[in-house]
Amino acid sequence: MQLVVARIGRAHGIKGEVTVEVRTDEPELRLGPGAVLATEPASTGPLTIETGRVHSGRLLLRFAGVSDRTGAEALRNTLLIAEVDPEDMPEDPDEYYDHQLMDLDVVLADGTEVGRITEITHLPSQDLFIVERPDGTEVMIPFVEEIVTDIDLVEQKAVIDPPPGLIDDNAVVAAPADSAGDDNSDGDNHDDSGPDGAAKGGST
Known part of the structure; x- marks a missing residue:
């Protein structure tokens, strides 16, 4: 089953990083380096997360093959989609x-x-x-x-x-x-x- 886990926001800096609006309570699991995510629109992806860090309370990601601000801006508003087992449950019972x-x-x-x-x-x-x-x-x-x-x-x-x-x-x-x-x-x-x-x- 596919779940939307984030939406890409604006570019950050000049080296390809983007801000992301996180839509999962498990970002360390779904949005860690090495994760391969489908996208909406589909033509933009799949995208592989190369690096991630938190800056001023916001998660910044860089994707493989995206190394400048122009490439980062082209990803704006793209939805990131993870494949999740429908039987999985969050670790927190609440x-x-x-x-x-x-x-x-x-x-x-x-x-x-x-x-x-x-x-x-x-x-x-x-x-x-x-x-x-x-x-x-x-x-x-x-x-x-x-x-x-x-x-x-x-x-x-x-x-x-x-x-x-x-x-x-x-x-x-x-x-x-x-x-x-x-x-x-x-x-x-x-x-x-x-x-x-x-x-x-x-x-x-």
């Missing part, structure tokens, strides 16, 4: 891969239906579930343990205890997701409009 959470039913503790997870957005501070309600509107549910009290992959549901205003008439309706900025740091985040990365309850 973490989940995005594909495990997509399409889960979201319910209250008493079983009241809230909606269905259609997207997971990874922000520097936390992850967000984008939940489509039965009437077609969307709400954003922070994936933190105070709100998401249980994830049951067997029953395919996420149980939430929302604070006042989160899912009622005062709830903030999710707008169409724009592309995240280049300054985002670790956090999953999968893209994404499909399965990718790993999301974690509590802090990311």
Whole structure:
């Protein structure tokens, strides 16, 4: 199974390095030197990571065959895709891969239906579930343990205890997701409009 693990941002310096928006909680595993990644668009890849380092809180990568700023800029906005065994689980029991959470039913503790997870957005501070309600509107549910009290992959549901205003008439309706900025740091985040990365309850 293929998962989006990062998006390439702007070039950094003149020697081919690029910033990346990380969309996995396991960057040391998915984005280490020697990793070979498929890309979207496919014509850009595959790309082999030659070096990686953290600078001012951001991950910088250099790819084999890319040695100058022009080549690095040509990669901007490319998605990096890793091949992952669908049976794999994150090492942290409080973490989940995005594909495990997509399409889960979201319910209250008493079983009241809230909606269905259609997207997971990874922000520097936390992850967000984008939940489509039965009437077609969307709400954003922070994936933190105070709100998401249980994830049951067997029953395919996420149980939430929302604070006042989160899912009622005062709830903030999710707008169409724009592309995240280049300054985002670790956090999953999968893209994404499909399965990718790993999301974690509590802090990311």
